[in-house]
Amino acid sequence: MDLDALAAVHREEWVRLDRLSRRRRLSGEEADELVDLYTEVATHLSLVRSQAPDAEVIAYLSSVLARARSRQTGTRSASWRAAGDFFLRRFPAALYRTRWWWATTALANLAVAFLMGWWLLRHPEVETGLVGADRARQIASQDFEGYYSTYAASHFAAQVWTNNAWVAALCIGLGVFGVPVLWVLFQNVANLALMGSVMVRHDRGELFFGLILPHGLLELTAVFVAAGVGLRIFWSWVRPGHLTRGQSLAREGRSAAGVAMGLVVVLLVSGVIEAFVTPSPLPTWARIGIGVVAEVSFLAYVLVVGRAAVRAGETGDVDADLLEASVATAG
Structure with missing residues (x-):
């Protein structure tokens, strides 16, 4: 797999997911988009890990996914529950x-x-x-x-x-x-x-x-x-x-x-x-x-x-x- 080609094709999706994850409020459409992008970027991370492991790309995608996951589930770690x-x-x-x-x-x-x-x-x-x-x-x-x-x-x-x-x-x-x-x-x-x-x-x-x-x-x-x-x-x-x-x-x-x-x-x-x-x-x-x-x-x-x-x-x-x-x- 050509890692540079993968990044060139999907970088906008990665950046978009990161931006949505950092927003305080999301509309209904944006929330749906975040979920869809999360699934796509998780697939990209899996491809990179299995076929073209690159530490920098893996670290970047992992951090983007972690923020997106927290945005979806809320601040669970800080709750009394x-x-x-x-x-x-x-x-x-x-x-x-x-x-x-x-x-x-x-x-x-x-x-x-x-x-x-x-x-x-x-x-x-x-x-x-x-x-x-x-x-x-x-x-x-x-x-x-x-x-x-x-x-x-x-x-x-x-x-x-x-x-x-x-x-x-x-x-x-x-x-x-x-x-x-x-x-x-x-x-x-x-x-x-x-x-x-x-x-x-x-x-x-x-x-x-x-x-x-x-x-x-x-x-x-x-x-x-x-x-x-x-x-x-x-x-x-x-x-x-x-x-x-x-x-x-x-x-x-x-x-x-x-x-x-x-x-x-x-x-x-x-x-x-x-x-x-x-x-x-x-x-x-x-x-x-x-x-x-x-x-x-x-x-x-x-x-x-x-x-x-x-x-x-x-x-x-x-x-x-x-x-x-x-x-x-x-x-």
């Missing part, structure tokens, strides 16, 4: 569909953390070599507890929220490579095991769990979800099933993007608990109870709402009408 649809269908369905990935990730990491902590307690010289005897005493006597009340609660909530969101983003963003996700998990688990070992060795184990559990249950679950979803992205191109590797990777990537957006809210909740509940004067049982309620609520959300969404046909991927149009063409 769209937000409700996301949290009642797409996000919980993605969590439910990948539940075995992140549940297995969680169990494996907790087992590793326990074994590392037990090993460090059996080998105090290793712990001393990592943090030093004086530093370990300082952590156990002051620093670990003081960490949660060093800053104003609102500032601390924003800080931990940002940090945890970054860790989750790394797990999902680097998921396509697989190994970096395992490294991020190892760093978190190793730090948890080391702090636990230090606190238990200095008879501060009750304080350690009393401070970690209120926010840590939901926070660690969110990180494990991100890691499990990231590893699922990696597996999607290793074993794509009936799809091509590109199609499988694209599908899981779009679903993972939705999970990342949803986890921002989950981590906001854990950040608020860490800043306002963990260092509060509430009894330990009450603080842990709040953490347990938050964790059980999240799991119920996944298992009840997510299961219902999946049974209704939701996959966690974006709606079909928001995907780029593709038209079958003869080779």
Whole structure:
């Protein structure tokens, strides 16, 4: 196919579609014209992709079609209805569909953390070599507890929220490579095991769990979800099933993007608990109870709402009408 000839013949249609998409108001005739032009330009894009792939032309036509699609469907992404649809269908369905990935990730990491902590307690010289005897005493006597009340609660909530969101983003963003996700998990688990070992060795184990559990249950679950979803992205191109590797990777990537957006809210909740509940004067049982309620609520959300969404046909991927149009063409 001669790409220059195609552009010369149909450029006016492309420009016309772009102009109609940018107008605030359309007459009835113009609305019909926009729909017809959208179909024609989608066919042109399909031809270019399949017979004369040119990155610049593909990018231009894709942007024109995206604007036209938004013009036809309206500003759905900014509506409360769209937000409700996301949290009642797409996000919980993605969590439910990948539940075995992140549940297995969680169990494996907790087992590793326990074994590392037990090993460090059996080998105090290793712990001393990592943090030093004086530093370990300082952590156990002051620093670990003081960490949660060093800053104003609102500032601390924003800080931990940002940090945890970054860790989750790394797990999902680097998921396509697989190994970096395992490294991020190892760093978190190793730090948890080391702090636990230090606190238990200095008879501060009750304080350690009393401070970690209120926010840590939901926070660690969110990180494990991100890691499990990231590893699922990696597996999607290793074993794509009936799809091509590109199609499988694209599908899981779009679903993972939705999970990342949803986890921002989950981590906001854990950040608020860490800043306002963990260092509060509430009894330990009450603080842990709040953490347990938050964790059980999240799991119920996944298992009840997510299961219902999946049974209704939701996959966690974006709606079909928001995907780029593709038209079958003869080779």
